[in-house]
Amino acid sequence: MNGGSVPSRRRFLSGNDAVAEGVRLARPHVIAAYPITPQTTVVERLADMVSDGRLSTEYMYVESEHSALSALIGASAVGARTFTASSSQGLLYMAECLHYASGGRFPIVMMNANRSVALPWNILGDQRDSLSLLDSGWIQSYALDAQEALDLTLQAFAVAEHPEVLTPVMVNLDGFVLTHTYEAVDVPPTELADEFLPPFVTANRMDLDRPKSLGFVAGAADNTEFKYLQHVGVLNAAGVIADAEAKFNRIFGRKGGGLAEAYLCDDAEYILITLGSVAGTVRSVVDDLRAAGRRVGLLRLRYLRPFPGKEIAASIGRAKAVGVLEKDISFGHEGAVYTNVLSALARGGNAPPSLNFVAGLGGRDISRADIKGMFDILSDEESPRRFDSPVRFIGLRGAKAGLA
Amino acid sequence: MISIRWHGRGGQGCFTAARLLGAAAVNAGRYALAFPSFGPERRGAPVLGFTRIDDAPITDRSEVSECDGVVVLDDTLLNDRAVVGLRPGGWFVANTRLSTVPFLPEGVRFTALDAWELARQILGKPIVNTAMLGALIAASNVVPVSDAAKAIEEDPGVKQAEKNKALFLKAWHQVTG
Incomplete structure (x- = not known):
């Protein structure tokens, strides 16, 4: 059972619904996304939540996936908690920005609905989209079911934003098989989610009191060091994930499965x-x-x-x-x-x-x-x-x- | 594990019925998965919905090939393709005035309900998904009727929840007899 006095609510949700609930609980400052099957209902649910007041966030309408991730890189650079979602061709259209986000150490969280990539055109699920981006510097998780999709989404912010990690996270759900299948999901109360996930605080941001350069050039003399630090950040995530799962279990009473x-x-x-x-x-x-x-x-x-x-x-x-x-x-x-x-x-x-x-x-x-x-x-x-x-x-x- | 397959046309609430049945099973303390036929949806085109129910967590994510019950929401879909994979001893529940169908497999129990008429009376429009949920539950007892009524009340996707609950209960009573 959870550790607080407010009980979780057991609801019958799709994988996409569960991700949207996880995002709501994380209270992101900025969401920017472009709809694509089978991710669409995630951003629809989030738009509903913004519209009816359940979620207070800057919801940006953008003209493409490339713009969605670019916008979040800018938002993250002023210290905002950020979320996007994509799939397949949309994820590939973001590919350039994926490296910008990880290299800039911007801890953006993304949900990806795993879907085949063209050609032949196909909107159904396989994992060729995200697996082709293993080298983009993002942490990648793969959900088993809708409950784990919610849990991994909420945990993703804690892992990404940890100062020893500072790396974006991509939470993957099998297209349709998870995104469009409904099952029972425990949705924790916001009070407990707040206990699990404190506000995002980072030194890696624009700050008039402490000016620094972000998104800079690094030539041959320094580039290896930056790439080494990026590598260390992702390696550090292993321990941070274990700690986050232990804390999650203390608060919500659900164990994670580690790497x-x-x-x-x-x-x-x-x-x-x-x-x-x-x-x-x-x-x-x-x-x-x-x-x-x-x-x-x-x-x-x-x-x-x-x-x-x-x-x-x-x-x-x-x-x-x-x-x-x-x-x-x-x-x-x-x-x-x-x-x-x-x-x-x-x-x-x-x-x-x-x-x-x-x-x-x-x-x-x-x-x-x-x-x-x-x-x-x-x-x-x-x-x-x-x-x-x-x-x-x-x-x-x-x-x-x-x-x- | 019990598997139910729903046949309808895009826009008739076929998948909503599959989801309501799953939510009803969860209300009853059981486990359920509900999913549509995957891929693009077109209004008026034949669509399928699926509900799996079990007393233990359901980990099998493969397609439903055999099922224990079939529900047909639209009588233009009432043909032998609707009974493919339906197990002997299963339930075949159709929105029709017919008292039987020529393609009924041996050992399958047939239940008919003129749901168009009921829906017109109560909702004022021919949307029969909650009526056919009532007919299925009356025929099969797969979930308690009260848990399904609660699912109709609580599902954010159901419009006119009170009228749909009334339609559901009326259909259930009519089939129960």
């Missing part, structure tokens, strides 16, 4: 590593296979930056094989998450055979049968060649399926 959350991995022989809402479906399959006596586990990556390398290495244990399931492919190589996981396993000195399952592209369903099939391939010890081609496109149709 990565292991489910039945301790004695698992075969482990699927994944991110986002599909982890819930994997979990239901793991439960069924466990009931049938199979030693399988799930490792859910909640954050991609900072990357949970140590957590992955520690969770793999005695696994005979691992699979990485992601809604992404880096053409000509493998999924970005798989590459990151392999690096962590290699450094951990325990890299079992592995496969990369590419699924859910353009919103294609990832069924329980698909996931059981992945565990079957991983555990098929009769087939020593099963690891010969690590990248497997799940459910691929047509004559070229042999390539997968």
Whole structure:
């Protein structure tokens, strides 16, 4: 239960509604956003809240995503708490400004509705938008469900604005599967949210009493140092996230899962590593296979930056094989998450055979049968060649399926 | 876990009915997910809504392939495609004056309600989603009727909440008999 006298309210909300509630509780000074499916209802709900007085904020109407993030960089530079939301092509249109925001150490919080990128045109969910921006200097989290979407949103401000971090955060929700699905969500009272998230105070802002240069040039003589400090800021987020989750649990009575959350991995022989809402479906399959006596586990990556390398290495244990399931492919190589996981396993000195399952592209369903099939391939010890081609496109149709 | 699939046309409140059923289950202390058919919406085009209900948290996020109940809001959608994946022993609840349909799978229980007429009487317009929610609950008892009435009162997306609650209860009474 929560620690205050005012109870949380249990409501039936979509993932987008839950994000909007999290933003309302964070009391941002400035919101600037441009609508795009499947993010649209987040900014609609926030506009409703501003209109009916539940949220007091400067809500800026802008002509594009590039302008939205540019406006927030300016707002953050005078010490404002800021929020935006985007998706897919809109996120990519922001790409230039993503680097400006992270390099300028402006702790903007963004919700991204994970959606396929064109061409072919597609408004449904996959993770190719945000994963293509892993190198933009933003912290990235991936929600499991609507409750976690609210919690990660509120926590994102605490993490981003921490003086040891000062880095923008992108909270990712699977398009439609999370953004448009309704479920029960505990919405905390504002009093408790205020206790969790104090007002934003930063030295990294324009201040007439303490003038300083922001958004400056750094040539070869100083650039490495700035980039090193940016790297340290994101690395520092690991500890700050742990502290924020501990405080959140004290106040709201809900535990976080850290950078990565292991489910039945301790004695698992075969482990699927994944991110986002599909982890819930994997979990239901793991439960069924466990009931049938199979030693399988799930490792859910909640954050991609900072990357949970140590957590992955520690969770793999005695696994005979691992699979990485992601809604992404880096053409000509493998999924970005798989590459990151392999690096962590290699450094951990325990890299079992592995496969990369590419699924859910353009919103294609990832069924329980698909996931059981992945565990079957991983555990098929009769087939020593099963690891010969690590990248497997799940459910691929047509004559070229042999390539997968 | 119980899965209900809703068939309607864009603008008829098909997904609202799916959401109200989910909210009713949560009011009853159970767990629920409600979601529309994903993608663009067009007014008048066939749309689907889904509700999953269980006594434990629902983690499965895959598509609904088999269901325990189907509700058809618009009788122009009353054809054999509406019963695909409907389990034997399930409920087929339709807005129609027909007393049966030729494509009803074996073992499926059929419930009919002339919801157009009820909606015209009570709302003054042909919006039947809350009436069909009443018919489904009367046929299946998937959630207590009081928890669904509360969901109608509290859902910010339901216009004319009092009249819709009256329509819902009238439909429930009519089917319960």
